[in-house]
Amino acid sequence: AFSLLVWxxxxxxxxxxxxxxxxxxxxxxxxxxxGTWQFDSQLKTPDWATHWTYNYYFWWLAWGPFVGVFLAKISQGRKVWQFILVVVCIPTLVTIIWFATFSGAAIEWDRLNQAGILVAIKQDYSQGLFVFFNQLDWQGTVFIWASLLLLLIFVATSADSAILVIRELVSSEQNNRVTLYAWCLALFLCSFALLMLQDEPLNRSVAILGALPFLLIFLLQLVGFLKEFIREICD
Incomplete structure (x- = not known):
């Protein structure tokens, strides 16, 4: 990813x-x-909040419990300031650089060459990147294949992290491998079915529906964190 960015x-x-x-x-x-979070009541086009603000809130709720347990697992023994720096500050900076590079390059390229990138994004925002790369001759071809490879790696890494969390959650059941394999198989089948359907809005809907039960878990995790944090300070 870093090599693609520099190139x-x-x-x-x-x-x-x-x-x-x-x-x-x-x-x-x-x-x-x-505190302007771009809710539908604050926008000239309320539909934007439905597709982005609310959608991403539920998206983070869906991943929050899994990511929280995963980060706790790999960060055990670290200080709080180290955790905040590596988990919040540095990823935010990298994200700003990443999106500024690709969006800035695409917008400027479209302005100078009338490449139709913005038109493609309005029709299907997932195609904007490939329309942009197609303008870059042979280098664009390399960028496209590298992007697809990175996408596969990132998705596989996310799924692998989720399975690691599932293993941690079922380990109290005397390492019940049947339960672990059942969860892994269910995750694989759901992912494969959504991939075969090739329906991006359906993927978002499934993520939102799956997030609702985790809202309570997320709140309980927050309460548990605050209790442990206060206990550590008092000790």
Whole structure:
């Protein structure tokens, strides 16, 4: 991923990328400070909140319990400031650089060459990246295949992390391998079925429905964290 990022920076103009990075970061901090979370009541086009704000809230709720347990597992023994730095600050910075690079490069390329990238995004936002890369000759072909490979790696890593969490959760049942394999098989079958259907809105709907039961778990995890945190301070 880092190699892909650096390679793209060598191919496209860097000035618009820097501008978008600073402007976007400033706007992001403004949203954090003002508490403007772009709900439907605050937008001229309320449908945007349905597809993004609410969708991502439920998306994080769905992954929150799994990611929380996974991070706790690999961060055991670390100090709180180390955890916040590596889990919150550095990923946020990398995300800003990543999105500023690809979005800034695509927007500037579309402005200079009338490449139809924004038109493609309005029709199907998942195709914008490939329309952009198709403009970059042979390097674009490399970028496309590298992006697909990274997508597979990231999805596989996420699934692997989820299975690791499942193993931790069922380990109290005297290492019941049947339960573990059943959960792994269920996860595989659900993922395979959604992949074969090739229906991106359906994937989001399934994620949202799956997140609802985890809302209670997430709140219980938060209460447990606060209790342990206070106990550590008092000790």
């Amino acid at each position: 793209l920076l060598l191919v496209v103009p860097i000035e618009p990328i820097i501008k978008i990075a600073f402007d976007g970061t400033g706007y992001y901090l403004q949203l954090l400070a003002t």
